[in-house]
Structures are given as C-alpha cells and as structure tokens.
Amino acid sequence: MKKEDSKPTLEARRAFLAKLGGAATCAGAVVGAATLGVIPAVSAKTETPSGGASFPTKDYDWTKHQWGFGVDATKCIGCLRCVEACKTENEVPRNAHQFRTWVERYVYLEGEKAVRIDSQQDPVNIQASGSEKEFRFANRYKDAKVEKAFFVPKLCNHCAHPACVQVCPVGATYKTEDGVVLIDHDYCIGCRYCVQACPYGARYFDEEKGVSDKCTWCYHRITKGLEPACVEVCPVGARVFGDQKDKQSPISLFIRNNRVQVLRPESGNAPNVFYVGIDKEVN
C-alpha cells in the first residue's frame, strides 16, 4: 500500500525538477551571454608572460629562469646562521616561533624506537641561546648514547602545484613565471587559509601586519643576481640555489650529481626544494 502511494508523488517531483532544470539552463544562457561582455574585457588584459619587455625589472626577465633549491643535510652543522640571516634580510618578526626558514635536529638514541626531533624554537634551545631573538642548538645530547643524528634545514618548497595558491580566495598568493611562490601583502586579507593548506608548515601568520608570510627565496636578491640570504651565509654549503634552466648552475649539478628526494611527494604539490641525506622520518 505504502509503495503505491508514494509512486505518483515521486514522478511528479521528477517532472517538476526537469522543468526547473530547463528553466535554469535558459536563465543561465541569458546571464552567461551577458557576462561574456565582461569576461573578454578581463581576459583581453591577460598577457603571455614572454611578450613585451622584461618583467619584473628591466634587468631581469622572469621567463629566462626557473629557480630551484637544494639542501644537503649531510653537510649541515646546525649553526642556524641561515635562520639569523633570513630574519635580518626579510624583517621576519624577532621571536622564537615565526620563521621563513628553520633547522630541525633528528636524533636517534640507542634503544629508542622513536626519533627525537627539535628545532631552534624548542625551549631548551631558546634557553641555550639566552634570548628568543638569538638562535642556537643546545648541546643536550652530548652525554646521551646517540646512535645517529643529523640536522635538516627547512623552508618553503615553492611547489609546482602549490596548495596554498589554490586555496587563496583573493589571488594574494601566486606562482611566478620563474618558479617562485610569492605573497601579495597588499592584497592578502589575512584569512590564514594558506597557512592551513601548506603540507610543510612553511607559512606563518604575521599578526602585526595582518598577513601571511613565508620564504620568497629572497626574490628581491635573486632578481638582482644575488643568492638568497640563507645560501649566502651558509658556511658549509648545505644550501644550494640556482637556475634549473642553466644546466651548469649549482642546483642543476646538485640534482644531477646526487640522488635527491623531495618532502611528502605523495601530497602532489611537486616541491622544488631537493634534499640529500635525510631519513624517512623527515617530511
């Protein structure tokens, strides 16, 4: 009884929905046609980056470069001069919890299964440095039975398919032609969606300016022919930077001459920071 009752109701609903769909399509066509008037006006402005004069500066053409970064963790000594240089160069807030680049220490103790990880913002390390504005690794494992230990510098991966860019609701973060992910601080509305989206924790929120911030590979330096500040100061060559379009650049040689890996390849972001000498625990 119940089934027979419900049948006509369902059919009637289906018919109604079909008519509604038709009406919506018609309306959509009308609106769409009208909107087309707007879209060409916008799309006409979109240029191919290769056309016209060199961009973004007159001495630097971003179509001629594809930047890449290498990290050789076997060389890193954990001196944190890169962190210091980055803070200075980019006016990163002087505190122990906001960083554009940082260094992690991985320590395997005898008889322990889990790896111990700390970075310069660990309270013990802050105490060793004596200030939240200075950075140093405390020698906390000097008397422990260390089976294996190493340092890993981290920074924004400048992914080929950046999740942070995808989620930005206002187009305030974007991928440049030369492979750098940048943030437009004037356009950022401070929603922090990108901070959440980054699988690497590379972004932080600057409360004072009300915007998200992260590593730019020192875009203002590399467009002037300099190296990023962290690469410039690294005393052991653990950080490598260069143009992937130049087959003899440090980064091309680094990728070619080493077995490199990227962090979290499964996330699909296709990072452009290449690592040598890290364990599977590093991600």
Add this chain to the structure above:
Amino acid sequence: MPKHIFRLVSLIVGFLVVTIIAVPLLVPDSFYRFGHYRANSVVAIAAQQPVLQTANYCKDCHSERHAQWSASNHKSVTCEVCHGAAQGHPQNGKLPIPKDAAKLCTLCHEAMPGRPRTQPQIQVTQHSGGQQCTVCHNPHSPKIAAASVKVAGNAAAGKQKSADCAACHGAAGISPNDTWPNLAGQNAAYLVRILAAYKSGDQKDVAMTPLAQALGDADIQNLAIYYAGLNCKGAAGGKAAGDVAAGKVLAKNCAACHGETGIGSNPAWPKLAAQKQGYLVNALKAFKAGLRKDPMMAGVSRGLSDTDIADLAAYYAAQSCQSTK
C-alpha cells in the same frame, strides 16, 4: 509579461549592469595581467633592497682583511655572519666586532652529535680553559699554522759546529745555567725557525744575534738536526721556584700548542718539558713586554702575572722531556 516576471528580469538586468560597471573599477589594473594575481606585486617585491651585502661589498675598504680572510679556511663564513648586515654601513656607523667570540665560534665548532665529522669541533670545557677564542685564533684566518719547515741537515756537521754553542748550552745540549735553554731533543723545525729569526734580526739577543749572523743556512739546518737528535735524559728544569700545581692549571691554556706536559704535536713550536725554569720565566716576560715578537705568544702572555709566569715555568720544568707516547 506578467508583473512578477518583469520585476525578476529587471532585477537580473540591473545586477548585470552594476557588475559590468563595478568589476573594472574594483579589480586592480595589473590583476590578470599574467594570471589571477596582481602583477605589480611582483615588481614591488623584486624592487626591495638587499640587507645583506655580500663580502664583495666589504672588499674595497677592508682589502687587507678581505685578502687574509679569502685565503683562509674561514672564507666560507662571510663577513656579515659575524659582523651583521652591512646595509647602511659605513654611512650609518660602524659594524660591531663580536665581543663574546667564544659564544659565536661555538655555534659552529662546539662538538655536538649530528655535526658532520669533517666539521672542526672542540670540547668546549677542555679546549681553552675559558679563554676567548681570539686569544689564540685569528678569526679571519683561524688555522694556527706555524709552517712546519722540513729540516734536512747533517748531524755530524752539526756536531762539529756545535762546539761554538757548548759553552752556554752544554756539550750535550744540556745547559749548565738556569737562564740558558736546554737544546737536546728540541724540535728541529723550531730550532731552525728561531736561529733564522736571530740571524735575520726578527729576534734579538745580545749573545745569540752575533752568533747566529755568523751561521750559514746549512749550518742552521745541521745544528738543528744535531740538537734534535740528542738525548734529553739529563735535562732537568731545576728546583721549583713556583707553584707546580698552580702552573698545571694555567698550562691548560697552553696545551693546544705545547701539549699537556709541554710536548706539543706540531714541531714548529718548542718543547717546554724539562726546560730551564729561569729561561722560561725570561722568555715569557720577554713575550709579555714585546721584546720577543710572536703574535700568538703576545696574546697569551698579556694576561699573566709574574706569579703566573713563575708557576708555569715551575710546572714545565718539572715535566719529563721524553714523550709519553
């Protein structure tokens, strides 16, 4: 057209008109120039000025330091790592010279699990006895490299020549007098260096200068080999005139070059074990007063009092001259 449909259509048309007018006004000029972002923000970011200026920036004015630094194994540590960012320098004043070198140097050189073996590392508590690194090391060229000269001489010829020295330094290189040094068993490379310094006038001594000036280069080599090959067994520093225990504590500061008991690893530096006490005191006082010139020794002797010097001399004099290795 029914009234309500007309209202709906006019609403939609009105909305479209507002959109068409508003969109170009609200979207910034450079937005969509290359994509869904403001192209002008790239220009603004690229136009920022670098804060760190690189070592080339320092080169013109600090050419001497730059040359020394760039030839040393600290050349991978750029100027601004220790002195801070050079933006605005020299217009806005001097850059700091790090006061607490020990704190700065240990950022890289403190022995720590996780640092690669190739990195030079020190046990902070055992290395310098709390002294600043700059006492012994030049930060612009930190490796202490008293070039170890290769000595190739003839011991027999040296023995002949040594007749001239025997009156003061003893027939077998063991001095009969507290103020003249024992030579038996001394490092040949050091003997060559010091004799050459007397000869050239870099180092002066009433007795040694004229004697050394009479020596040829071959004589110096032969003498060095001869004295280095002598047995130092008979050497004794004499009765302690200072506090040996206190000297032992002070000697920790000297251990990096002269070894814990006065026998160092580098033959360019003299052995001190079982050396004459009076000679050691005089030598240290001469370094302190600048009469003997050595940048390293001038630095380390500056802070020593006369009592410290006596204690140190007593300690080294009391050590055995034969290497325990």
